[in-house]
Amino acid sequence: MLNNLLTIGKSALNTAQAWVSVTGDNIANADTEGYSRRYVVQKEAQSVQTYAGEVGLGSTAEQILRYFDKFLEDSYLSESTISSRWTEHDNIMETVESIFNESNTVGLSDTIDKFFNSWQKLALSPEDVSLRTSVLTYGQTLSDMFSSMTQSIKTIQEEMNISIDNAVTRVNEISKAIAQLNHDIAIAKSSPNFNPNSLYDQRDLLVEELASIVDVSTTESVEGKYHVQLTTGQPLVDGQNYYELSFSDPVRSSDDLLVASNRLTPESTFAGTVTYVGTDDFEYTLKFTDSTTFQVSLDGGKNWLSETYTVSTDPIKINDIEVTFSDTAGLVAGDSFDIVPKKALYWIEPTRGPENVTPQVSLTGADNTDRITGGKMTAYFGIRDDCCGRYLDELDALASSIIWEVNRLHSQGAGLNLLTSVQGQEEIYDSVALGTAQSGSEWYDKLQTGNINFYFYDTVTNEYLGTDKLSFSTSTTSESDNFDPSTHTLTDVLGALGALEVDINGSPENVFSVDYQNNKVALTVASGLNISFAFGEDTTGLLAALGLNTFFQGDSAATLALSTDLASDNTKISAGRVNGQYEVNEGDNTIATAIGALNTKDVEINTFWKQSTQSLPEYYAALVAIVGSDKLHSETNESYHRTLTEALYERKEGVSGVNLDEEMTNLVKYQSAYKAAAKLITTADEMIEVLLGLKQ
DSSP states (O other), rough: HHHHHHHHHHHHHOOOOOOOOHHHHHHTTOOOOOOOOOEEEEOOOOEEEETTEEEOEEEEEEEEEOOOOOOOOHHHHHHHHHHHHHHHHHHHHHHHHHOOOOSOOOOOOHHHHHHHHHHHHHHHHHTTTTHHHHHHHHHHHHHOOOOOOOOHEEEEEEEHHHHHHHHHHOOOHHHHHHHHHHHHHHTTTTTTOOHHHHHHHHHHHHHHHHHSOOOEEEOTTTTTOOEEETSSSEEEETEEOEEEEEEEOBBBOTSEEOOOOOOOOTTTTOOOEEEEEEESSSEEEEESSSEEEEEESSSSSSOSSOEEEOOOOOEEEEEEEEEESSSTTOOOOTEEEEEEEEOEEEEETTTTTTEEEOBOOTSSSSSSSTOOOHHHHHHHHHIIIIIHHHHHHHHHHHHHHHHHHHHHTTTTOOOOSSSSEEEOOOOOOSOOOOOTTGGGOOOGGOOSSSSSSEEEEEEETOEEEEEOOOOOOOOOHHHHSSSOTTTTTTHHHHHHTTTOOOTTTTEEEEOEEEEEETTTTEEEHHHHHHHOEEEEEEOOHHHHHTTTTTEOOOSSSTOEEHHHHTTOOGSOOOOBOOOTTTOHHHHHHHHHHHHHHHGTTTTTOOOOOOOEEEEEHHHHHHHHHHHHHHHHHHHHHHHHHHHHHHHHHHHHHHHHSOHHHHHHHHHHHHHHHHHHHHHHHHHHHHHHHHHHHHHH
């Protein structure tokens, strides 16, 4: 029995010492990031049978474990990845919103107003050179403002690319580190009763960091195999193996063509390839409704645009992308092709190849749950593609409408002096009908059946010599003479321009020398002719589409600029037009008045995915409101999810975190237990001494 007392005392000392050591470790690591509070698993030691009955041999400190709640940890990871997304998104939206700030700075809205106001002032005195200079100045300011805003947005997109690249690198580093920790944990657990708590903590800390970058979930098999996967199912860590993400450029073929990936139906026998040129912030899904036509979706097939395209081996223009089918045989309804014309995120699987997991938002604003939806990386993609991409499209639509509406009017007017030459400002391609997307013109869908009037004058006397219009047929029927955008090509137009005639002293003369270089058209009065000219009514839109006698050049916010013909000569600004007596009067303000009125006139303003009819200022005001709404949306989500995350963190810390007051209480408790165990040993020693004393 006395020997048992010593054994009991020794075990009590060891157990109390273990508790004191663990408590001390908890206190020392109270502020250590990722540290989980530890505790001793204390059990009763085995018993022995004595004459008086069963007597225990004390206690044992069987193992040291950490306080950890898997449910709370998973809940925290799930919520923190959403919170991380919106916190990062909201921070970046502060910068994006400042680009559209109209309250404290001279913004685009004010610049548009001043531009059209300058035309209204010019209408009061069309011959005033200073007012003409003012129109050019405000036109240049408008160009600069569009260019500056576009560049600012694109700079943010470039910064997002850098952030995504860094995030992908960090995700791959963390995945590799977790796989290594799984290896180390497996080795450590091979020792009996050893729990590698510090390794567990390191792994959990890495998983939390991973969740702040991209949405992940964790599982552990009954055999103890630890997995980390994207919430879409693709594994990043599988036990001691890991997989990588890649931020990659669009896929190219061996001959360096950008290639669409296909998803063919079992009935399809299509054996060709689909290639494309161009870049965009959207992904395109092409799905065939039958063997010859297809529709387009910008959100992975959640919503389909109304326009239907006919398949062809000729390039097919779809927004900013030109798609080419190497062959059209074998296509059937249900065949689809995915075009990713931007740098995107892929999960790399060695045997199956890359899988696109780039965040994607539908046109209704919902996340594509087949892609990643959480973490900072989703915020970066959301800012780059959904926000900045949409804003650029809206700015381009606004700039495009300003360019077209102003040029449409300006091209039919006349300046202070008659013309002897004019240089086209817009690129346009030959060999295809000008009313098709393959013509390369931004304005192909605005061309109409009709004609253009040309007026000719003697350069010396300014005497009116005659009028002519384009002719596309030898027929005398006026309808067949007219331009038809669905059939006539640039070659037809160049031929018709070269055939324009004026009667000089009873002899018809071809007026123009027509030049076509660098995909642009130029008209010059033929050598030896003392003829000047002016443009009249244009029911086709050809003049504006070719950039002949236009105020602006370009077709987007980034390319909007003054016409090179006007930049050096403000007398060419068309304030008036040829009147019914074939005269061009200095005081005529017809065109200036019409352009000035565009500021309040409802016009058609279209993006690839949205059509609207409203005034230019109203459209931009709506865009500013959209940006503000997006900022409010991110701010609301950030506040809501941050609050939930903080609440879950407090609950998690309530289980795993170190409470110093509690640990100090435990320290006193186990210190007293240690003293009591020591007293037990002292007592047993004294009893043994008494027993030995009896022998003496």
